[in-house]
Amino acid sequence: MNQPKLDLSPKVSDEIRKTTCYMCACRCGINVHMKDGKVAYIEGNRDHPVNRGVLCAKGSAGIMQVNAPSRLRAPLRRVGPRGSGEFEEISWEEALSQATEWLAPVRETAPQKLAFFTGRDQSQSFTSFWAQAFGTPNYAAHGGFCSVNMAAAGIYTMGGAFWEFGQPDWDRTKMFMIFGVAEDHDSNPIKMGLGKLKARGAKVIGVNPVRSGYNAIADEWVGITPGTDGLFILALVYELMKAGKIDLDYLANLTNAPVLVNGDPNSEDYGLLLRDENNKLMVIDRETGKPAAFDAHGVQPDLRGSLRDKGNSHRSVFHHMIEKYLDPQYAPEAVAERTGITAERIKRIAAELADVAFNQAIEIDQEWTDFRGHTHEKMVGRPVSFHSMRGVSAHSNGFQTCRALHMLQILLGSVEVPGGFRFKPPYPKPPEAHPKPHCGVRPGEPLDGPHLGFVHGPDDLALDANGDPARIDKAFTWENPMSAHGLMHMVISNAHAGDPYKIDTLFMYMANMSWNSSMNTRGVIDMLTDHDSDGNYVIPKIIYSDAYSSEMVAYA
Incomplete structure (x- = not known):
């Protein structure tokens, strides 16, 4: 056969x-x-x-x-009205000549009249370098409406956040809580980590309105009301504080919880951390009962410390935290209806966190020396860890929700310890180690520094000489002070309104703003095609660069 x-x-x-x-x-x-x-x-x-x-x-x-059949193979020039999709192919020489003809006068006279914004192209180091060299302050990337509020919250709170900044100690953690994470974010490392946890029998709790993906394989799914994760987290904080299940030694020695807060209402620094004449953060030393620099050799910071000076009491950060978060408004009974999680369940999860962190602590016989010069015989780990992503950061309260989650980790003493959350080098890095936003425009010259960054105070806001927004998206203003990646979703609407000023050219790079990032598709299309009383487009010129024929192409 x-x-x-x-x-x-x-x-x-x-x-x-x-x-x-x-x-x-x-x-x-x-x-x-x-x-x-x-x-x-x-x-x-x-x-x-x-x-x-x-x-x-x-x-x-x-x-x-x-x-993909939608790949663009050559430059296109529109020959019909915006939105018609009527184009003709042109050479690269023609395309670059046209772009240069439009952009050269703008750079030489008013660079801010170019708004250049990029999508999730993963080449932001190059696009930002080009925009900075051009001299426009109007540059940002997609992160402003994605998850940068989460990243910014982490950097401001503890020097880093989730995903690119660090991850749980998958080999040692015994309890893992995941908030608002879809399967397309940090997909493979999370899957690999979850595989390790499931193999070891560690408990996984998924917090998400929808039981999909990671939540489907979790040991417990918490179907929370959308946008209320912060309330749930603060209820956990309330329960842990009330029960005394927080790592006091960790807080005293490795955080700014013992640092004094300026309590003089007449001081310019009222409400800010108290500093000595050498600009060092101040604590009360437990041994001497006197003020000392936070990082001084041999100092033992007192969480209960306070300083009475000229009729004012300067109390520790920890004092303020206890007052703030032991407020009955954060009690499980007070948040249960809004979060959709019963008070009993919140209390049980808090008790489980405390049990794993303190009754199942990890001890590694490894001597180490802290930044004050104290030598410790062992490394103590709190084997609880957390992860969060887009589902939390997509809400208007995402920044504060992420701050609350980082605070929960810190109170448990589970950051940078065995079994907890571990940073990846070069993190953690404080906000002071990152650039500040720059907006100094000089015709014909580069911008005076990086567009994006972390503000430390009012002097770092992107305002012009009159105190008005210097950027078309109004990032880094009194209205949006901590918009670390800019506000890309505001560009088209602000350019159409001429607020804070009119622009000449809108240059989008792999950013399909007419469709998937606008939050108001019909309205954005109207803005892109709108004419003024003279019959000219309200947004005069649009250059769009993409690899594919996305919806935005039709409006270039």
């Missing part, structure tokens, strides 16, 4: 190129198989430290970055 001849090992590729995945900011390692000069398929790189060969469906679909 004749059997068909089957090639059981067909030639899949003739070349493998190693690179990183483009499909999210996780940056997993991938092997791109090439056959006859074309991408044949993509697989995970087993030698890459981020994903160890694991690749999600989104990463596998990265092949469409090359093969």
